[in-house]
Amino acid sequence: MPGAIPLFNLSAPILFLYIKKSMVPDEPEHFKRDELIHLLPFLISFINITPHLLLSADVKIEFIRALILNPFKLVQLKTLLFPIQYNLLFRPFIGFIYCFAALKIYLNHKDHFIANEKSNSQSNLNWYLLLIICAGMNFLTSFLIGLFAQHGAYKVQDVNEVKLFMLVPTLFLLFLNSSIFFFPRVVYGGIRRKIIKKEYAPEKLVFNDYAQAPIRNLVAESSDSDSTNVMISRKLAEYFQQKPYLQPGFTLSIITQDTNIPYHQLTAYYNNYLGINFNDWKNNARIEYAMELIKDGKAKNLTLESIAYTCGFLSRSNFVNSFRKKTGLTPSEYLKSVHQDSMVITLGFS
Numbered sequence: 193m194p195g196a197i198p199l200f201n202l203s204a205p206i207l208f209l210y211i212k213k214s215m216v217p218d219e220p221e222h223f224k225r226d227e228l229i230h231l232l233p234f235l236i237s238f239i240n241i242t243p244h245l246l247l248s249a250d251v252k253i254e255f256i257r258a259l260i261l262n263p264f265k266l267v268q269l270k271t272l273l274f275p276i277q278y279n280l281l282f283r284p285f286i287g288f289i290y291c292f293a294a295l296k297i298y299l300n301h302k303d304h305f306i307a308n309e310k311s312n313s314q315s316n317l318n319w320y321l322l323l324i325i326c327a328g329m330n331f332l333t334s335f336l337i338g339l340f341a342q343h344g345a346y347k348v349q350d351v352n353e354v355k356l357f358m359l360v361p362t363l364f365l366l367f368l369n370s371s372i373f374f375f376p377r378v379v380y381g382g383i384r385r386k387i388i389k390k391e392y393a394p395e396k397l398v399f400n401d402y403a404q405a406p407i408r409n410l411v412a413e414s415s416d417s418d419s420t421n422v423m424i425s426r427k428l429a430e431y432f433q434q435k436p437y438l439q440p441g442f443t444l445s446i447i448t449q450d451t452n453i454p455y456h457q458l459t460a461y462y463n464n465y466l467g468i469n470f471n472d473w474k475n476n477a478r479i480e481y482a483m484e485l486i487k488d489g490k491a492k493n494l495t496l497e498s499i500a501y502t503c504g505f506l507s508r509s510n511f512v513n514s515f516r517k518k519t520g521l522t523p524s525e526y527l528k529s530v531h532q533d534s535m536v537i538t539l540g541f542s
Contacts, residue, residue, distance in 0.1 A: 194255075194269055195245065197279060198238040204287035205230040207327055211294040211320055213456075215301040220455050233286050237279060243270035284335035291328035298324060319375045326368035333361040420457065421465045427451050437477050438504045444470055475514040478503040482515065486527055496523055 209230060213219050244252070247270065258265045269276040302317055337357050431451050436442060448455045462470045482503045485491040491499050500511035515523050 194241055194252075194266070194276075197241060197276075198234045201233040201237045201279075201283050201286065202231075204290035204327065204331065205233060207323060208290040208294045208297075211297055211324065214316075214320065215297055215304075217301070217304055217454065217456075221459060233283070236273070237282070240271045240273045240279075241269065241276070243272050280338040280341070281335060284331040284338065287331035288328060288335060291324055291331060294324045295328070316375075319371060322371050323368060326364045326371065330361045330364040330368065333364065334358075337361065421461060424453055424457060424461050427453060432477075435477075435481065437474050438481060438502070440501070440504050440506050442474060442504060474504075476518055478505065479515050479518045482511075482523065483519070483526070486523070486530055491527075499523065 209223075209227065213221055244255075247255075255265070255269075267275065267277050274282075298320060337360075340357070428447075428451070431447070436446070436450070439446075444455055444458050447453065447458055459470070462468060462473055466473065468476075482491070482499055485494075485499060485502070494502070496511070497508050500506075500508050503511065505511035505514070512522055515521070515526070519526055521529065
């Protein structure tokens with residue numbers, strides 16, 4: 193329990209960041225440097241309990257045993273900045289502020305979210321609201337109970353009376369933790385979408401179509417999410433004509449910079465619409481180019497390392513592993529098979 197207190201203080205910031213990353217347009221999925229400020233509640237509480245953490249193992253074990261027998265022994269925890277009982281007010285107060293901020297993001301961006309989310313947007317939106325409400329009410333009721341305790345509204349030393357008061361925030365916590373069971377589309381939406389795409393959109397562009405085929409009708413433009421994917425497909429089809437993925441260190445961020453397609457839309461496009469991780473897609477595209485070099489005889493006088501670097505790989509091993517993953521053969525084995533096929537063709541016409 194004592195060592196977990198700082199982690200408890202991270203729950204509200206994480207919920208806030210989850211809502212922010214999910215709903216705000218053009219918000220990158222990765223953690224930004226200025227968002228380190230949200231680790232402050234964790235840092236404060238961690239510094240506060242460092243005197244306890246620095247105790248010997250025997251002393252800490254003895255304290256835990258006493259805590260099991262009497263939970264109110266927690267108030268005797270050695271702290272640095274403030275008594276541990278003030279955490280009963282600090283955590284819910286900070287948590288409620290974060291939930292209020294998350295609710296504000298929700299209200300400001302829900303219309304844009306519905307218009308641009310790839311599937312099951314209303315289910316996701318309802319779940320986000322339920323998370324915010326349940327967490328907010330848990331923090332608010334916990335804060336009020338802490339205030340009542342400070343003013344002697346009930347006997348803090350009476351375990352049964354404390355349990356009675358804590359029943360309300362515990363119920364909100366229960367609803368929060370079980371909420372996902374009432375929104376199966378949030379969990380299975382991606383799987384369902386892939387099945388639908390496979391059954392009803394057989395002409396969807398795949399990675400090697402970008403450089404070869406003209407744009408076709410990918411899917412029926414029946415929703416904004418489909419329109420977004422069609423728009424992204426068209427932009428990428430033109431962008432990939434020059435094979436920029438052959439550059440070492442090619443990333444989604446580079447695509448965003450060159451095409452102005454938001455990073456989060458690209459991530460969802462590859463993972464959800466195409467159904468492939470971007471790195472796998474990139475490696476497949478590079479291997480396709482390597483296979484073309486070998487078939488056309490352009491790699492005849494190149495070393496394996498030169499072929500790998502030409503295709504954008506920074507190491508021979510990564511190139512060989514990616515080649516084997518896609519073709520089932522190493523580059524050398526593939527070169528031999530192509531050479532044997534050309535010999536058969538030559539003999540057939542001689």
